[in-house]
Amino acid sequence: MDFKLTKTQMLQQELFRKFAETEIKPIAKDMDEAEEYSAELLQKLQKIGAFGIPYSREYGGQGADVLTYTLCMEEMSKVDASTGITLSVHTSLCCPCINEFGTEEQKQKYLRPLVDGSKIGCFGLTEPGAGTDAAGVRTEARLEGDYYILNGTKIFTTNSGFADTFIVFALTDKSKGPKGMSAFIVERDSEGLTVGPNIERMGIRAASNCEVVYENVKVPKENLLGKEGQGYKIAMTALGGGRIGIGAQSVGIAQGAIDEALKYVKERKQGGKPIGKYQNTQFKLAECQTKVDAARLMVWRAATAKDNHDNYAPLAAMCKLFASETANEVTRVCVQLFGGYGYCREYPVERAMRDAKITEIYEGTSEAMKMIISGSMKV
Amino acid sequence: MKIVVCIKQVPDTVEVKIDPKTGTLIRDGVPSIINHDDKTGIEAALTLREQLGGTVTVVSMGPPQADVALREALAMGCDEAILVSGREFGGSDTYATSGILAAALKKIGYDLIITGRQAIDGDTAQVGPQIAEKLHVPQVSYVEEVKEATEDYVVVKRQFEDGYHIIKIKTPCLLTAIAELATPRYMSVRGIVEAYEKEIKILGFEDLKDDLELDMIGLKGSPTNVYQSFTKEVKGAGTILKDLSADEAVKAIVDKLEEKFII
Numbered sequence: 001m002d003f004k005l006t007k008t009q010m011l012q013q014e015l016f017r018k019f020a021e022t023e024i025k026p027i028a029k030d031m032d033e034a035e036e037y038s039a040e041l042l043q044k045l046q047k048i049g050a051f052g053i054p055y056s057r058e059y060g061g062q063g064a065d066v067l068t069y070t071l072c073m074e075e076m077s078k079v080d081a082s083t084g085i086t087l088s089v090h091t092s093l094c095c096p097c098i099n100e101f102g103t104e105e106q107k108q109k110y111l112r113p114l115v116d117g118s119k120i121g122c123f124g125l126t127e128p129g130a131g132t133d134a135a136g137v138r139t140e141a142r143l144e145g146d147y148y149i150l151n152g153t154k155i156f157t158t159n160s161g162f163a164d165t166f167i168v169f170a171l172t173d174k175s176k177g178p179k180g181m182s183a184f185i186v187e188r189d190s191e192g193l194t195v196g197p198n199i200e201r202m203g204i205r206a207a208s209n210c211e212v213v214y215e216n217v218k219v220p221k222e223n224l225l226g227k228e229g230q231g232y233k234i235a236m237t238a239l240g241g242g243r244i245g246i247g248a249q250s251v252g253i254a255q256g257a258i259d260e261a262l263k264y265v266k267e268r269k270q271g272g273k274p275i276g277k278y279q280n281t282q283f284k285l286a287e288c289q290t291k292v293d294a295a296r297l298m299v300w301r302a303a304t305a306k307d308n309h310d311n312y313a314p315l316a317a318m319c320k321l322f323a324s325e326t327a328n329e330v331t332r333v334c335v336q337l338f339g340g341y342g343y344c345r346e347y348p349v350e351r352a353m354r355d356a357k358i359t360e361i362y363e364g365t366s367e368a369m370k371m372i373i374s375g376s377m378k379v
Numbered sequence: 380m381k382i383v384v385c386i387k388q389v390p391d392t393v394e395v396k397i398d399p400k401t402g403t404l405i406r407d408g409v410p411s412i413i414n415h416d417d418k419t420g421i422e423a424a425l426t427l428r429e430q431l432g433g434t435v436t437v438v439s440m441g442p443p444q445a446d447v448a449l450r451e452a453l454a455m456g457c458d459e460a461i462l463v464s465g466r467e468f469g470g471s472d473t474y475a476t477s478g479i480l481a482a483a484l485k486k487i488g489y490d491l492i493i494t495g496r497q498a499i500d501g502d503t504a505q506v507g508p509q510i511a512e513k514l515h516v517p518q519v520s521y522v523e524e525v526k527e528a529t530e531d532y533v534v535v536k537r538q539f540e541d542g543y544h545i546i547k548i549k550t551p552c553l554l555t556a557i558a559e560l561a562t563p564r565y566m567s568v569r570g571i572v573e574a575y576e577k578e579i580k581i582l583g584f585e586d587l588k589d590d591l592e593l594d595m596i597g598l599k600g601s602p603t604n605v606y607q608s609f610t611k612e613v614k615g616a617g618t619i620l621k622d623l624s625a626d627e628a629v630k631a632i633v634d635k636l637e638e639k640f641i642i
């Protein structure tokens with residue numbers, strides 16, 4: 001066993017770090033305040049290939065591995081968790097549905113522009129009445145001739161404000177429950193598709209997150225992913241891998257907060273010496289770094305399992321559970337180390353603590369992770 | 380057009396330490412980067428390739444660790460990378476370095492050579508011009524803009540102390556790049572994947588010996604005699620006097636000069 005990154009992965013990490021420091025860090029606070037993601041930054045991210053990292057070059061992707069994708073998630077989330085989720089929903093929720101379940105035609109038409117950086121994707125599963133219990137989806141898809149007619153409301157669809165390609169889950173057979181659920185590729189400009197305003201949130205405020213209403217939206221028959229009735233499986237497969245990305249985002253948020261705190265405790269003097277000279281500060285930071293390292297190793301383990309086509313789903317759930325709770329604990333400690341200044345918008349740890357909370361909720365709550373993990377333990 | 384860019388791997392720090400015994404740079408433990416001006420040169424070359432077609436080759440003389448600098452250049456989009464490396468080359472000064480690079484360039488072939496103006500560590504700004512002299516090709520240093528480029532000639536704007544020159548120069552030729560010339564692009568994820576799939580060609584003394592003699596390279600071939608090297612002492616930060624009236628400021632300065640027995 002070797003815990004070292006390869007030379008290729010190290011150079012990738014250097015690219016992500018430099019890009020994040022130069023292009024994102026200086027504007028992250030402003031994007032958070034404005035509650036809007038910079039369109040220019042999206043283009044820059046597309047240009048370096050950030051939207052197609054673990055996808056085959058055959059389809060226009062970048063040809064790197066899942067581990068490299070987690071390095072990207074960590075480096076971007078260190079300075080801005082909103083960038084993390086924007087990349088993550090596209091890369092590990094939307095694209096896998098087409099990559100793993102799409103036909104050759106669907107891949108050429110929809111996957112290629114998503115992974116070559118010309119289009120952005122989103123994933124609409126959650127509804128006002130169906131969150132943790134995703135099987136409770138009510139959106140319907142009725143086959144009429146060559147089209148499915150979609151009706152329903154999705155909530156919290158990340159990236160929907162600017163995405164081009166929507167993966168939508170709807171019931172093709174209401175009588176069968178989750179076995180009657182199917183997945184569709186829907187284009188943004190479809191008639192009857194309405195994206196609501198950005199939902200006001202506590203954290204990851206720069207990300208786009210809206211309600212999407214589907215009212216008699218005509219979707220060509222050939223945009224069905226897999227077979228009718230496979231929708232629930234497709235959603236669960238995507239989420240199973242997506243959690244590795246959220247684990248990496250959590251590690252990034254936490255490491256970013258520690259990095260800021262490390263600088264601060266060396267500068268801030270109280271009682272005649274830098275607060276970093278107090279043992280409490282040292283021990284707190286030691287505990288934080290130890291947990292973040294453990295979380296990172298869990299993320300890398302899950303990513304490596306996915307790269308090796310091993311059974312990664314329980315590993316992904318564990319890394320997401322541990323990393324997201326670590327991110328919350330670590331950012332809270334870091335705000336504490338900053339004292340009153342940590343509570344002020346001027347310092348990035350304030351944003352980090354707000355951003356951390358969502359990692360325990362989306363792509364399955366911590367409670368849902370425990371259901372998956374205990375299930376895999378056959379408790 | 381075949382464009383060749385000479386890149387040097389330099390330590391990523393303004394605080395370059397010098398070994399007091401040997402008088403050479405200590406490189407251990409300092410992260411390495413591509414010299415800034417050279418990265419600018421790479422960008423200029425890639426832009427020219429996009430306009431004119433052709434290829435961009437990067438060449439670096441250095442130890443095997445310079446590999447990563449060459450991979451980075453490939454990941455930015457260069458077509459080919461060559462490492463000039465060998466024990467015989469160690470200890471070369473700028474004169475010997477430019478001789479070795481000129482020999483390598485002869486072997487590689489070129490229509491246009493771009494070097495950086497100056498390396499942030501050695502800092503002499505001599506290597507580019509010396510290469511041109513040794514290859515007997517025309518050169519323009521301090522290039523801040525390429526105004527026009529064809530297979531046969533390039534028109535460049537050259538920075539000058541109190542103005543600039545617009546120079547038309549026949550190819551093959553050599554240009555030295557300054558920061559104003561271009562903003563280097565980022566590597567891309569795919570570029571990095573592909574950079575590590577490519578092979579980096581290594582040229583050693585044996586490959587270049589038609590144009591090199593052992594006494595032209597290394598310490599033996601280096602006419603520069605370093606008498607003494609030392610790390611500059613860091614000066615303390617200055618004092619800033621703020622919010623004073625003109626009279627108060629004059630008094631403060633005079634007091635300070637008196638205190639130091641300067642007046």
Ligand SMILES: Cc1cc2nc3c(=O)[nH]c(=O)nc-3n(C[C@H](O)[C@H](O)[C@H](O)COP(=O)(O)OP(=O)(O)OC[C@H]3O[C@@H](n4cnc5c(N)ncnc54)[C@H](O)[C@@H]3O)c2cc1C
Pocket residue numbers: 089123124125126130131132133155156157158159201204209358361362363364365366367368
């Ligand atoms: C910012 C943001 C972005 C999002 N992005 C997307 C997206 O892009 N696409 C998408 O489809 N969805 C998205 N979501 C939805 C997200 O995945 C859900 O919010 C999440 O799954 C929880 O569902 P819920 O909000 O309905 O909470 P509920 O399911 O109502 O849960 C409420 C509480 O009850 C607990 N609970 C629920 N069921 C059980 C149980 N059986 N046992 C024990 N405890 C239980 C939960 O753990 C939680 O603590 C996003 C949400 C947010 C806030």
Ligand SMILES: Cc1cc2nc3c(=O)[nH]c(=O)nc-3n(C[C@H](O)[C@H](O)[C@H](O)COP(=O)(O)OP(=O)(O)OC[C@H]3O[C@@H](n4cnc5c(N)ncnc54)[C@H](O)[C@@H]3O)c2cc1C
Pocket residue numbers: 385386387388403404414416417438439440441469470471472473474476477480493494495496497498499500501502503504505506507601603604605
């Ligand atoms: C007496 C003496 C002894 C030295 N001994 C050693 C030694 O033992 N070990 C050692 O590592 N260095 C040694 N050096 C340093 C070595 O001479 C310089 O690294 C080299 O000649 C480049 O000079 P410079 O840094 O001033 O580059 P500049 O002339 O400022 O560089 C201008 C441009 O030339 C190109 N260029 C310069 N160097 C290279 C290169 N290596 N490959 C490709 N392109 C290049 C780049 O495009 C660069 O931007 C010695 C120098 C002296 C004076």
